Amino acid sequence: MELTFRHTAIHPRLRGYIDRIYVLECDRRIPRPDLKMIVPNGCVRLMLPFRNSLSAQREGRCKIAGTHRLALVGVCDLPFTVDVLSDAPSGIIGIEFSPGGAYRFFNVKQCELKNQVLQLEDVWGKLARHLEERAGHAPGAEEKIRLLQEVLAGMLRDDRDxxxxxxxxxxxxxxxxxxxxxxxxxxxxxxxxxxxxxxxxxxxxxxxxxxxxxxxxxxxxxxxxxxxxxxxxxxxxxxxxxxxxxxxxxxxxxxxxxxxxxxxxxxxxxxxxx
Structure with a gap:
């Protein structure tokens, strides 16, 4: 199994609001003995599976994000596991917002997102669907990340608390x-x-x-x-x-x-x- 993980640079306007952006790619499903656990870190996450579909499981509940569907993962105080739906090559882009950053992008009470996995469309509406369509047509992971950061920079609200x-x-x-x-x-x-x-x-x-x-x-x-x-x-x-x-x-x-x-x-x- 070939598993690659890399961080990518954060847009200057987004620094301080986003902790990390990464790309995870694998040539097949990660074997079950390898624990696929994501632990709490105080961050809200935005995840884009661009190859294969993504499933997230927490407390026996499963949420699925299809290819090029943006998933918004609220801050969690419980671990959850992630996997892909089919034993085939997969690719995921992850964006982790700093604890003090997410509220500047998502105009919703963050307690309503706690320990939840939602479609970004549930929060951003048509804008999310348009972004997903554009990301789907972008040729590679780096271009998809550039697009996501461009949109996030435009969504950043100047309402510092x-x-x-x-x-x-x-x-x-x-x-x-x-x-x-x-x-x-x-x-x-x-x-x-x-x-x-x-x-x-x-x-x-x-x-x-x-x-x-x-x-x-x-x-x-x-x-x-x-x-x-x-x-x-x-x-x-x-x-x-x-x-x-x-x-x-x-x-x-x-x-x-x-x-x-x-x-x-x-x-x-x-x-x-x-």
Whole structure:
């Protein structure tokens, strides 16, 4: 099996709002023993299967995106698996919006998208169908990405929310260790207001994003340095104790750390390798 994964450059106007853009291609279906899991990372995703059809499964529910149909994946706090429908060559373009970026493109309450996979047409209407048609006629992956970025740059709304953006930055720079009380003190807004703001702009609470941010620090290190991170008990300082670490890791992957490290394949990890 030949599996290729590559990142592509982000349009200057979209930097800061999009974390990464990638192309994943495979000459046949990924074997079942290789875990095809995508874990929570605080990002909303836009996915375009340009060869073969894509299926996403979460909590026993399956959503299918046909070839050149744009799928919008809301922020998640649960893992999900992706696969293609037929054992044939496949190609997928993925765009991951930063936690503070998605609300600038999609005029919908992000909590309504949480743990959901929708057709972009459900959010953008006819514009999405027109974009899918144009992407279908574009000759290659790079041209399709150029087209997608061009449209996204035009959809970027100038409605910055300074308080929300401050909280996102504070959570990121603290590696998820800032408390809600600290955010209250620093912004002058209460926890109820902050939770409502995060539900609208991101889809998960500040506490939820902190948990995802801590987990991502561990998961990205695990992707780059397997078989050493857990043995050395690195990143335990991000948690109250070992039990807290294991509980949150299992929440976001479905498995305890030791079993995940020994059983999981490369598919989910390749997204975070440096």
């Amino acid at each position: 300074n308080v929300f953006d401050y909280c996102i930055d504070r959570i990121n720079t603290s590696a998820g260790r800032v408390s809600i009380r600290e955010l209250e003190a620093e912004t002058g807004y209460g926890s109820r207001w902050l939770n409502m703001k995060f539900a609208e702009k991101l889809g998960v609470s500040p506490k939820g994003l902190c948990a995802i941010t801590r987990f991502q620090a561990v998961f990205q290190a695990l992707a780059n340095h397997p078989h050493t991170i857990l043995d050395n008990r690195q990143f335990y300082h991000l948690y109250y104790d070992q039990a807290h670490f294991i509980r949150e890791f299992k929440r976001f992957t479905g498995w305890p750390p030791s079993r995940f490290e020994s059983s999981a394949g490369d598919f989910g990890k390749m997204f975070y390798r440096s």
